[in-house]
Amino acid sequence: MGDNKGFLPLPKGFSTVAIHSGQDPEQWDSLSVVPPLVLSTTFKQLNPENLIASKYEYARTGNPSRNVLEECLAALEGAKYGLCFSSGLGAVTALLGLLKSGDHIICGDIVYGGSNKLFCELATPMGITTSFTDVTNLSYLEKAINSNTKIIFLETPMNPVLKVADIKAVSEMAKKRNILLVVDNTFLTPYLQKPLELGADLSLYSLTKYMNGHADVVMGAILLNNPEIHKRLRLLQSIMGIVPSPFDCSQVNRSLKTLALRMRQHSQSSLLIAKFLESHPKVEEVIHPGLPSHPQHELSKRQTSGHSGMVAMYIKGGLEARKRFLSALKVFTFAASLGDCESLIEIPSIMTHTAVPEDQRRALKITDNLLRLSVGSEDVKDLINDLK
Numbered sequence: 108m109g110d111n112k113g114f115l116p117l118p119k120g121f122s123t124v125a126i127h128s129g130q131d132p133e134q135w136d137s138l139s140v141v142p143p144l145v146l147s148t149t150f151k152q153l154n155p156e157n158l159i160a161s162k163y164e165y166a167r168t169g170n171p172s173r174n175v176l177e178e179c180l181a182a183l184e185g186a187k188y189g190l191c192f193s194s195g196l197g198a199v200t201a202l203l204g205l206l207k208s209g210d211h212i213i214c215g216d217i218v219y220g221g222s223n224k225l226f227c228e229l230a231t232p233m234g235i236t237t238s239f240t241d242v243t244n245l246s247y248l249e250k251a252i253n254s255n256t257k258i259i260f261l262e263t264p265m266n267p268v269l270k271v272a273d274i275k276a277v278s279e280m281a282k283k284r285n286i287l288l289v290v291d292n293t294f295l296t297p298y299l300q301k302p303l304e305l306g307a308d309l310s311l312y313s314l315t316k317y318m319n320g321h322a323d324v325v326m327g328a329i330l331l332n333n334p335e336i337h338k339r340l341r342l343l344q345s346i347m348g349i350v351p352s353p354f355d356c357s358q359v360n361r362s363l364k365t366l367a368l369r370m371r372q373h374s375q376s377s378l379l380i381a382k383f384l385e386s387h388p389k390v391e392e393v394i395h396p397g398l399p400s401h402p403q404h405e406l407s408k409r410q411t412s413g414h415s416g417m418v419a420m421y422i423k424g425g426l427e428a429r430k431r432f433l434s435a436l437k438v439f440t441f442a443a444s445l446g447d448c449e450s451l452i453e454i455p456s457i458m459t460h461t462a463v464p465e466d467q468r469r470a471l472k473i474t475d476n477l478l479r480l481s482v483g484s485e486d487v488k489d490l491i492n493d494l495k
């Protein structure tokens with residue numbers, strides 16, 4: 108079992124839903140147990156006088172391989188609707204289609220570098236402004252809200268320093284002012300955190316990470332309950348053309364069947380590794396929401412069913428020690444990205460977080476001796492020996 112003592116209980120029946128939801132063999136003439144991969148871009152229309160007699164029309168607006176995945180994702184989230192996009196950033200791009208010139212976004216000050224760049228480089232020239240705010244501080248958040256604020260966008264735990272935002276508290280503030288709360292739940296997956304149940308309006312994913320988990324698909328998703336926003340996003344998905352391929356959909360659909368198994372392993376191994384690193388004399392500090400030393404350990408236990416495979420550590424000894432350590436690793440791969448079976452390690456200050464200005468990086472403690480580990484599903488003894 109995953110090591111989630113003191114956290115919310117793990118969701119019941121999760122793997123059963125992951126394996127069966129959207130997958131009923133009787134929906135196919137072949138009675139195929141695994142949904143068929145349908146590559147066709149177009150679908151025969153049965154009746155020229157009644158086009159809705161056929162379920163599908165053209166693959167960008169909908170196709171069987173994508174539909175089964177969207178249905179399964181919605182069920183895992185406990186959401187009414189699910190939409191898949193060509194990437195996690197494709198999903199964030201779709202959010203901009205909910206806004207117009209003059210609108211305002213509040214974005215957490217620590218988010219995925221690409222989301223930060225998207226708001227600055229694409230939204231700003233379109234007349235949509237963004238304030239980057241520390242969303243763990245509710246009085247800062249309150250001050251950042253304007254009459255034109257339409258979306259609060261946050262990630263929790265935050266990449267790379269694993270700070271935790273209180274989704275329920277932020278959602279109460281957002282609801283009072285009719286602001287949509289979007290939570291990027293990529294780091295935890297619906298197995299470990301349910302943003303919609305905590306009051307968020309949209310739960311957003313890079314499926315590229317834990318959800319697919321095999322480092323071979325780039326895809327994104329949004330899960331939600333609101334029918335009007337779903338209708339609008341369904342239109343945007345099609346007219347913006349930000350759709351995934353049927354092949355990739357069938358890969359992710361398969362990967363979801365082992366999501367709970369994989370997350371339990373990531374969770375258990377990452378805590379063992381965090382404890383090992385915390386006791387090591389050459390490590391200055393370790394950040395992991397499952398450690399009692401994590402500043403928001405109590406909030407994490409209230410809000411989530413556990414932690415994923417993400418660990419952040421500050422290594423002692425400067426750039427020379429950092430180089431020696433990274434060059435000596437044999438099981439961990441020195442690479443960006445996260446959530447895969449393969450353990451990965453990276454340097455946020457020069458790899459994933461270069462978009463954050465230097466003074467801000469210093470304030471957020473994204474220093475050159477910070478390393479971000481994505482603990483994979485190899486044997487944990489081998490991982491610890493590698494780090495040793």
Ligand SMILES: *Cc1c(COP(=O)(O)O)cnc(C)c1O
Nearest residue numbers: 194195196219291293313315326
């Ligand atoms: C990777 C990532 C994204 C972007 O997803 P892509 O699939 O690479 O477009 C967004 N948010 C988080 C937290 C991520 O880790």
